[in-house]
Amino acid sequence: MTRELNIIGLLGMGLILVTLGFAAMRENDRREAVALEQREEAVVMATTLYAENCVICHGSQGEGIAANPPLNSEGVREMDETTLYNTIARGRYGTIMAAFSAEEGGIFTSQQIEALMVLIQYGSWGYVAEVVDAMGLTPPEMVTIDVSEEVLTSISALPDGDALGAGLTLYADHCVACHGANLEGTAIAPALTPATRNYLDMTRIINEGVTGTLMASWDKTFTDEEVNTLITFITRWQEIQFAGIELPTIEVPTIDMSPAAIAEGQRLYSLLCTQCHGTQGYGTPLAPALNNQVFLADTPNAAIQQIIAGGVSGTAMPAWAGYLSEANIAAITAFIRSWEPNAPPIVTP
Numbered sequence: 001m002t003r004e005l006n007i008i009g010l011l012g013m014g015l016i017l018v019t020l021g022f023a024a025m026r027e028n029d030r031r032e033a034v035a036l037e038q039r040e041e042a043v044v045m046a047t048t049l050y051a052e053n054c055v056i057c058h059g060s061q062g063e064g065i066a067a068n069p070p071l072n073s074e075g076v077r078e079m080d081e082t083t084l085y086n087t088i089a090r091g092r093y094g095t096i097m098a099a100f101s102a103e104e105g106g107i108f109t110s111q112q113i114e115a116l117m118v119l120i121q122y123g124s125w126g127y128v129a130e131v132v133d134a135m136g137l138t139p140p141e142m143v144t145i146d147v148s149e150e151v152l153t154s155i156s157a158l159p160d161g162d163a164l165g166a167g168l169t170l171y172a173d174h175c176v177a178c179h180g181a182n183l184e185g186t187a188i189a190p191a192l193t194p195a196t197r198n199y200l201d202m203t204r205i206i207n208e209g210v211t212g213t214l215m216a217s218w219d220k221t222f223t224d225e226e227v228n229t230l231i232t233f234i235t236r237w238q239e240i241q242f243a244g245i246e247l248p249t250i251e252v253p254t255i256d257m258s259p260a261a262i263a264e265g266q267r268l269y270s271l272l273c274t275q276c277h278g279t280q281g282y283g284t285p286l287a288p289a290l291n292n293q294v295f296l297a298d299t300p301n302a303a304i305q306q307i308i309a310g311g312v313s314g315t316a317m318p319a320w321a322g323y324l325s326e327a328n329i330a331a332i333t334a335f336i337r338s339w340e341p342n343a344p345p346i347v348t349p
């Protein structure tokens with residue numbers, strides 16, 4: 001009798017345990033579902049923050065633009081959480097990666113920073129790119145040149161030509177926008193040839209950048225070997241020239257100069273630029289004149305677009321790419337260009 005009771009008791013106990021087990025499983029599922037939902041909410045919120053504040057440097061796919069590192073890499077996804085948090089909250093000292101936490105003078109709460117971390121760790125960059133595009137905030141593409149197989153073959157036929165070719169490939173993807181397809185320089189950056197710097201100086205400048213100028217630090221983008229390859233290319237550039245090998249020219253996208261585009265540019269300019277550059281573009285004590293022959297004749301549209309998008313680091317000139325679309329920037333450029341026929345030769349603000 002007692003034995004039977006015991007067995008029934010045991011059975012009952014077993015039943016309770018099984019039921020509890022199921023309940024616990026359901027509770028886990030529920031928690032997971034809640035966590036997933038919270039994660040999704042965080043990603044949605046963070047995507048807007050990302051579009052408005054990070055896309056200009058880290059790209060709409062997290063691919064990293066110019067010298068700014070990618071965020072879509074395994075390394076960043078798996079970075080320990082404290083380091084990731086601190087990077088966004090406090091920035092990286094001595095680089096253009098700014099501190100974003102309100103406590104550090106930035107604009108984000110810790111909840112917003114945590115949402116950005118969730119985006120980086122679990123988000124889908126395809127989704128981010130779609131949202132950024134829908135918001136009209138896709139940054140303008142960097143100007144690059146495509147080096148053909150033919151050119152690379154001719155270069156590799158030169159003495160130690162493979163190193164030259166490798167350098168050219170890196171240069172074409174990362175440096176032509178500012179230093180020109182033939183290292184001749186542009187309105188926004190000096191010529192690199194003939195090389196006026198020794199090897200050590202060039203290594204330092206490429207790795208560390210020049211603060212207060214558009215020359216960024218590239219040490220996160222390139223290995224030491226790649227920097228060496230670039231310097232080899234710069235110092236041996238004349239060998240390519242002497243061999244008569246022609247490089248493609250930079251195709252500058254033409255901008256729409258229609259009255260509608262110029263009017264849109266004028267609207268944006270009055271909204272965003274007059275406070276520093278003056279209503280007529282004659283400059284103010286805060287910023288130089290844009291409406292003058294010297295500036296307009298020397299500065300191609302692509303350079304103007306690049307300056308507006310990227311700003312001039314270390315000066316009051318902001319980077320607008322996170323706020324303005326490529327079309328907006330082209331429209332402003334059209335408006336500035338429309339001054340050229342009547343611009344005074346030189347203006348001192």
Ligand code: HEC
Pocket residue numbers: 049050053054055056057058067068069070071076084087088092095096097098100116220
């Ligand atoms: C003006 C350009 C710029 C903007 C805007 C910017 N970053 Fe950065 N970011 C950088 C640079 C440059 C670095 C590399 C700093 C260094 O050398 O350590 C960096 C590094 C990082 C890293 C570390 C990557 C690594 O490999 O160590 C993270 C994470 C990051 N940024 C997130 C963000 C987020 C999130 C935003 C927007 C809230 C943002 N950044 C906005 C330029 C920028």
Ligand code: HEC
Pocket residue numbers: 066171174175176177178179188189190191192196197202205206210213214215216218230
């Ligand atoms: C966004 C524009 C920009 C890009 C892109 C850029 N540079 Fe520069 N670079 C500059 C500017 C501006 C200077 C001049 C800095 C100064 O005033 O000292 C400069 C200076 C230099 C110098 C020193 C030249 C001298 O004689 O003083 C070297 C070398 C150089 N850049 C190499 C490179 C290489 C290699 C790349 C590609 C990996 C590159 N730059 C990409 C803007 C750029």
Ligand code: HEC
Pocket residue numbers: 268269272273274275276277286287288289290295304307308312315316317318320332
């Ligand atoms: C807060 C002040 C400020 C605002 C706002 C501002 N700029 Fe600037 N801008 C500057 C400063 C300062 C410079 C000079 C940077 C330097 O020393 O190279 C500059 C330089 C430029 C240059 C290069 C001029 C040259 O001679 O090399 C262009 C082009 C330009 N700004 C366009 C714009 C446009 C377009 C807007 C509006 C979308 C704008 N800026 C808004 C402060 C500002």
